[in-house]
Amino acid sequence: MKIDVPYGKDSTMSATISDDIKVSFLEANDVTIDDEDENIKEAIKNPINSKSFKEFLSDAKKVLVIVNDATRPTPTKKILEFIFDDLKQTNFNFIIATGAHRGPSQEEYLQIFGSFYEEIKDRIIVHDARVKEDMVFLGQSTNGTQMYVNKAGVEADKIIIISSVEPHYFAGYTGGRKSFLPGIAGYETIEQNHKLALAPEAKALALEGNPVHEDMIDAIKTVKQEIFSIMTVLDKNHKIYATCCGHINDSFHAAIEFANEVFAAPLEKKADIVVSIVKFPQDIDLYQAQKGIDNAKLALKEDGIMILVAKCRCGIGGKAFADLLGSSDTPKAALETIEKGYVLGYHKAAKMAEIGLWAQMWGVTDVEPKIISKLFIKPFSDLQTAIDQALEEKGRDASVLFLMDGGLIVPLVK
Known part of the structure; x- marks a missing residue:
């Protein structure tokens, strides 16, 4: 063979x-992939527990779009095809949620943004967790983590998150709250949060009792701005199986169900x-x-x-x-x-x-x-x-x- x-x-x-x-x-697991464009459009048009996308942006003064770095298969450039016309009517910036990773290479910028890169390259912030002067303090989590996040996330009055939801070996799942912590958090905050990964409860597919996840949820609670979340779930060929939009936690939990259908494999x-x-x-x-x-x-x-x-x-x-x-x-x-x-x-x-x-x-x-x-x-x-x-x-x-x-x-x- x-x-x-x-x-x-x-x-x-x-x-x-x-x-x-x-x-x-x-x-x-094999899942049925329908029209990907329709999948995205319908999800944006029918957000979960949220205003419509247009209404969300209607009174925006400063918009921050949080996107994943090149270590994730998130179809950011595909999502932009459906929101960029509305987004560019606003004062917007993108921030790449590197966590503690390095910033993107030129090739990786194109991997993330595709043909949109040339138009938005001057509006892209690359998060660097080690630059303390870029961080602001938002409070302390239940587990004692000092919550520092990039000031760009505080200065914007509207936040859009584009991410994907897959199993994660100690956070339970990627996506949702993870765009803030570790995505745009300070280095010490990430360090304190990731120390919790040593707990046996910090494992794939686990949220209840998982101290890493609980810490991330506490981080989200400190964010006062309106958030419009766009969560995708991909199949094994990186085709879009599901899109869940709207409230950050509700869209995340809706996407988890689809992620389990794809990635929880019986043996x-x-x-x-x-x-x-x-x-x-x-x-x-x-x-x-x-x-x-x-x-x-x-x-x-x-x-x-x-x-x-x-x-x-x-x-x-x-x-x-x-x-x-x-x-x-x-x-x-x-x-x-x-x-x-x-x-x-x-x-x-x-x-x-x-x-x-x-x-x-x-x-x-x-x-x-x-x-x-x-x-x-x-x-x-x-x-x-x-x-x-x-x-x-x-x-x-x-x-x-x-x-x-x-x-x-x-x-x-x-």
Whole structure:
């Protein structure tokens, strides 16, 4: 059996596996995609618990549009086709909700905004969480997080959020409230919020009792301006399956139902070897691609082998998590260091180290072997070699599962 998997934006990687090996595939659930344009138009025309879009903008003095950075598949440029004519009648700016990520490259600006970029490029703010003078204090969350957000979010009298809703390995789901925290929050605020990801309740598909989500909801409560939220849910081919607009929390929760229909994937039983493929654009670096490791653990037997397949176009990504893992002799030692004091990025290291206690992590990436091997990930340059070695180690009776969109699919063992 020859298996082709995506690797990077436009290329693939393949492996051939003998027919006597037990191989299965877990993909996002198939859903019916109707006319995408109509889907967006109808959602904007019929917002949930909100004024119509035109009415929302009718008395706007200063509008801020919060959009995702290039690590998310959000179809921002597609949404703009339906709102830009109304938006450009106002005094507007865009802000890219980078959280603690870097700002976009020239190519990534086009990935986000498409043909609109030339017209709006002078109205784009790139959020930088580390610039303290750009932040204003909005209060303290129930969990004690000091809420600092970009002053652009306070100076506008109307806010539009364009985002997408997918499972997230510690926030429960992306989208909605996440555009504020971490999207346009200060660095210390993000650090305090992400420390909560160490709690066992902080996991994919979980909102109730999830301290990370609760913190984000507290952040939204401090925002006094009117918000019009545009949430999309994409299928496994990044086609628009659903659009939910209007009230920020109501549109988010409506979108969750559609996201579960796509990404909550039932699984009969766990496998000895799980190959987790992280697709573009989540394959930007290991910091982002780690989501594919965390989702894969849900489908992996104890003492199994998890093989991450992610190009990691920009290398490792976050420095803190890599430095911590790289300076630790064992996963246990890394977790002991985190207990002594948290630094932003350590939640990522903790999730990886926890898996390292009971399974092996291997990686087919473009990251230099000497770098990734320090992070408890055994490096491979091609999928075939990784599969062959895994089967050699686990035996020909081993079961192999391909998680075809590891960054987003959440396996649910029946």
